[in-house]
Amino acid sequence: MAQQSNMQPNKPVFGTDPNSEKPKRGFWSWLIYLLIGVMIVSMFYPFDTKKVEKDLSYTQFTSYIEQNMVERLTVYDDNRVQAGIKQEYYTVVFGTQDNAEKVKGMLTTQVPSVEEFAKYTDDVNTRRKANGLKPIDIKYEKSRDMWYLLLVNVIPWILIIFFFVFMTRGIGSMGGGIFGVGKAKARLFDKNEKDKVTFKDVAGLAGAKQEVEEIVAFLKNPQKYTDLGGKIPKGALLVGPPGTGKTLLAKAVAGEADVPFFSMSGSDFVEMFVGVGASRVRDLFRQAKEKAPAIIFIDEIDAVGRARGKGALTGGNDERESTLNQLLTEMDGFGTNSGVIILAATNRAEILDPALLRAGRFDRQIHVELPDLQERKEIFGVHLRPLKLDDTVDVNFLSKQTPGFSGADIANVCNEAALIAARHDRKKVGKQDFMDAVDRIVGGLERKNKILTDEEKRSIAYHEAGHATISWLLQWANPLVKVTIVPRGMALGAAWYLPEERQLTNKEHILDELCSLLGGRAAEQLFLHQTSTGALNDLERATKQAYAMVAYYGMSDKLKDISFYDSTGRYEYAVTKPYSEQTAEIIDSETAAIISEQMQRAKKILEEHAEQHHRIAQMLIDREVITSEDVESVLGPRPWKSRGDELIDANEELQSQETAAASEQESNNE
Helix, strand or coil: CCCCCCCCCCCCCCCCCCCCCCCCCHHHHHHHHHHHHHHHHHHHHCCCCCCEEEEHHHHHHHHHCCCCCCEEHHHHCCEEEEEEECHHHHHHHHCCCCCHHHHHEEEEEEECHHHHHHHHHHHHHHHHHHHCCCCEEEEEECCCCCCHHHHCCCCHHHHHHHHHHEEEEEECCCCCCCHHHCCCCCCEEEECCCCCCHHHHHHCHHHHHHHHHHHHHHHHHHHHHHHCCCCCEEEEEEEEECCCCCHHHHHHHHCCCCCCCCEHHHHHCCCCCCCHHHHHHHHHHHHHHHHHCEEEEEEECCHHHHCCCCCCCCCCCHHHHHHHHHHHHHHHHCCCCEEEEEEEEEEEHHHHHHHHHCCCCCCCEECCCCCCCHHHHHHHHHHHHCCEEEECHHHHHHCCCCCCCHHHHHHHHHHHHHHHHHHHCCCCCCCCHHHHHHHHHHHEEEEECCCCCHHHHHHHHHHHHHHHHHHHHCCHHHHCEEECCCCCCCCCEEECCCCCCCCCCCHHHHHHHHHCHHHHHHHHHHHCCCCHHHHHHHHHHHHHHHHHEEEEEEEECCCCCCCCCCCCCCCCCCCCCCCCHHHHHHHHHHHHHHHHHHHHHHHHHHHCHHHHHHHHHHHHHHHCCEHHHHHHHHHHHCCCHHHHHHHHHHHHHHHHHHHHHHHHHHHHHH
C-alpha cells in the first residue's frame, strides 16, 4: 500500500503558488465600484434637479399663509411643516423665471407644537370659508427618520450589487462565475512545493509503482522510446479497492515528473447546465496541450465514465454521456494530443465504458491490490516511524494480525494505537495498544454497559466456543486469534481469526470455512437444544459462500464446471437470470445440501470433543475473553503451520541469502 513517510499534516500538493502575482481587476469589478459610487452620491444629492426647497422662519411661513399663497400643508409629528405654493405665486416666493409647470417648490419651517399649529390652521380655514375661499388642504404624517431613508435609498442598491457579485463570482461551485462555467477546475501541481510526495514515500506496490515510474520516464526522455519506433502510451488506469493508494501514486507521479500535472475529480465535470461537462473536458485538454508534455489525473473517473446505455432510463443523450463522448474524442480522436498522458483512478473498473478501456485510450490498467504480508510489513515500517514504541512491538506480528487491511486501514491502526496509549497515560505505544486498535477497528467499541442475563451469556459462550473448537480442529479453517463474549458494536460476541492469504482457494478450503461458520449454530442445537438469532451473520456468510460454490465456481456435483458469474456487469440491471427455472432449482437444492452436510459435520466434530468445548465455553463465561493460547491449552497445538508463518520464514531465509551473497561479494573484492 502506498503511504507517505510521515504522519504530520502535509501542505496541499496541488495548487497555485501563494506568492504569485494577484490577478488584475476586470470589467465586472470596476462596474461594482461604479454602482457603489452612484449609490453614495444619490444619498446626498437628489437626482430631481427641478425640485426647490426653501427653509423659513415661523413668522415668514405664517405670512405666506395669511397672504393666501399656500394651497396645501403637510404636518409631521416632529413639529416640521411643509407648504406647497400655488403656481401663480412661485416666481414671487422663489425668485426664478423657470417654467412654473415644470418646477416643484416647497416651503419648510419648524412650528412650536403640532397642537398649537392645528388650532391656527383651523382658525385660518374658518376665516377662508367665511370669505368664500377654498380651505387649505392639510395632511398629518409621520416623520421619515434616518432608518427609513436608509431602507429606501441603500437597501435596493445593496441588492443590486449583491446580484452582480453573485452572477460574476459564480453560482455555488461553478468556479469562475457564470461566464466561466465551462472552464475546467483542474488544479495545477506546483513542482516547487516543499512537502511533495515522491516514489520514496510509497511503500509496497512494487509492480504498480514500476509501471507508474515508466510513465514518468516516458515524459522525461521520450526520444529513448520513439527512436525505436515506439509510441508514448496515451493513458493508464489505476484500479483497486478503496484505500490502497491510487491517489497517492498519482501524487508521487506529480512529485517526480518535471512536467505540468493537472489534477481533477470526475465529479468536477458534472454540472447542472447542459454542455458544461464537455466544455470542461475541452478546456482541460486545451490547457494540457499548451503546456505539453503534461500529465492529466482524473480521480474517480467512474463518475463520468460509466458504460453508456447500462441501466439508463432517461435515454442516451444525457449530460454525463455527452461528457464521456467528449473525453473519448479528446483521448483518441481526429486531433492529436502528443505529449499528454492521462492517469485515472477508480475502484469500479467493471462499470466503465468499453470504449474508454480500449487500446489507444487507456493503454494499460495498473492494478493496485490490497497489500500482502510483506507489503503490510513495509507499510507498518512507514507509519511506525513517528511513533514512540516499546520493546514489545513486533512488525512481523502486526503484519500477520492485519490480513485484508489496506494501507489506509494500517495508518488508522497506528494512529488509533497511539491514541489508546495516550488515553491510558503511557509514555510509549506497546503491542497491546495495537491489538486493542485492531479490535476496535474490526469489531467496534466495547459496550460494557450492555447488560446480559446469565442465560444469554451462557448461550453466547456456547456459540462462540463452537466456532473456536471447530476452527482449531480443521486444517483449512482460519486460525483462531481471540474469542470474546463482550458486546462490540452490533455483535453480542465475536471471534477473531487470522485468514490464510491464499492465491488459490480449493473446495476443501471453502468447506472447512463453512463448517467453522456453522459451528456456533451447531453448538446451540447440540448442547442447548435451541436456536437463536445470534447466528444471523454466520448463516448469511455461509449461504453466500455455498451459493458461490454452486453458481460461480462449479464445485457442486450436479452443476460441475459451469459458472454463471458475470464479470462484465451485463446482467446487473437485467430482469431475467442467465439460467432457466430448472437450473435455479438445482442451484437452490445444491446450496441447501452443502450447508446441511457441513452442519452435520460440525455437530459430529463437537460431539467427539464435547468435553473440550464445554471447558472453552466455561472459560469464556468466567473470563469473557480468551486467546489462542487458552484454546491451545485445552485442545492442544494445531498440527498445521499457517501460510503467514511460511511467508515470514521464506522472506527471512531470502534476506539471509542476500546478506550472505553480499558478504561473499565483499570478500571477493578484497
